[in-house]
Amino acid sequence: MKRQAAMVLAAGVLLIGLSGCGASEREELKTKVASLEAQVAKLTGELATKDATLNELRTATDAAEQKAKQAQLQIDSVTAERDKLKTELNALKKKKK
DSSP states (O other), X not given: OHHHHHHHHHHHHHHHHHHHHHHHHHHHHHHHHHHHHXXXXXXXXXXXXXXXXXXXXXXXXXXXXXXXXXXHHHHHHHHHHHHHHHHHHHHHHHHHO
């Protein structure tokens, strides 16, 4: 009987020890999960900020490209006008001679 009681007592201590160890491991895992969730939240916020910045830069780039195209059209127009005026000037010079 003493032997059975000792075995039951030893089994009880073993179970209590294992369950305590499991709880400790669970708490450690919960802490890690909470830490990872915090990192995910932080990184998600940073990603949203960077996405917003990227969208702003794309908008600015598109506007700059549009201005460059308009400037090129204006340059082409002025160049064509200049060439036309040069041709007229040369024709007038030839008539004068």
